[in-house]
Amino acid sequence: MCELLGMSALHPTDVNHSLALLRPRGGDLGPHADGWGVAFYEGRAAQIFKEPIPAAESRCLAFIAEYDFRSTIVVGHIRRANPPQIGRAAANNHPFSRELGGRSWVFAHNGKLPGIKDDPAFALKRFLPLGETDSEHAFCFLLDRVANAGGDRVLEAGGLRAILRAPVTALSELGELNFLMSDGVHLLAFANTKLHVLPRACMERDCRQRVVLMATTPLTDEQWSPLATGKIHVFAAGQEVP
């Protein structure tokens, strides 16, 4: 199954440690891992790296994990093709990304949403998939809703939750839906089966730093908490926005 990784921080921080933890999962824990991807925000634009090969074998991911990328929001994903007939291709790798309102929006999903492509309730309009996955279809569906609701301006956490509540509930009824989504300011997390969070606070470069990590499966021996299911959680600047 796929693995998700998310990070929201108060100040830009490097993600090398988290990526280094995630990397072996695309080969050791998940021998069928078919690709990996990671999105870093730089202002309102996300930079995305993806490869349709096992993360554990990727020289490119090893290289990125050593590189000095610093960001306040990161969304990463290790993919296991499911169903297997959906091929290895960068277009099928998460995170997916689209521009809306002059911002990058990104999305990564863990789970399956059978029937989404044939159900008129999830018909798409403005955003269409580049690949063949249910996950990208779900992302396009959610982003269509944001666009219709005036997502051309930056929304508040409460506004995002209100717009997404009904479409996320509808998707959640199709199957397993654990996802991370971001507009570059907020990191949204939703789980109907599993997602874990780990808050960290520390001094970093003489600044008070606050970071929250998210992962389908805890990445370390620290005290990760399961995220309450069935609810859209919004994180910003390293903490959950109530």
Add this chain to the structure above:
Amino acid sequence: MCELLGMSALHPTDVNHSLALLRPRGGDLGPHADGWGVAFYEGRAAQIFKEPIPAAESRCLAFIAEYDFRSTIVVGHIRRANPPQIGRAAANNHPFSRELGGRSWVFAHNGKLPGIKDDPAFALKRFLPLGETDSEHAFCFLLDRVANAGGDRVLEAGGLRAILRAPVTALSELGELNFLMSDGVHLLAFANTKLHVLPRACMERDCRQRVVLMATTPLTDEQWSPLATGKIHVFAAGQEVP
């Protein structure tokens, strides 16, 4: 000044040789080069790599140039920030990309288009810039026009030319406009000052291969031809579509 690189091929081919030729230009020939980017198509989705650092110093570009990427369309760019106050950021690096009609569209530009952001004739609607460049504004403007003209389906070469003729002419009157643009099937090339092409035909893996390379400045000692200015040239499958 910036350097453009384009390739259209009949069969997927690797671009290592061309990238290797382009790479030293972002440091030796262009000491102020501020970033690089390259887009490869894999079916209808483009995979894009960008970095806001000189190409000649990039380990990532060196890595990609050695990697086995194969594609029928490639668009590459070496950037010199101009004006210099527009910062080094991946969002300001070409090629730019947007999804339209379930396909990636990419765009890379050489030149300057002063006044484009303040001129109501170039106001934007559906696609908005993620960065601060005139070039991305021009791309969003052109793609808005394609979307309005029904670009949700794959267009023929003649249809693309007809849709883009007036907006490209308008942009061309603002300043220097040499660009490459692609929908994954066609590679469009336009120059009002300089762009060169080099057709190549050869046998490759027992197949008849046909490739056309495009560059602002010839990359080799071969017989590159200057592209006729003021006209939208459309290439597909390694040759110009009349």
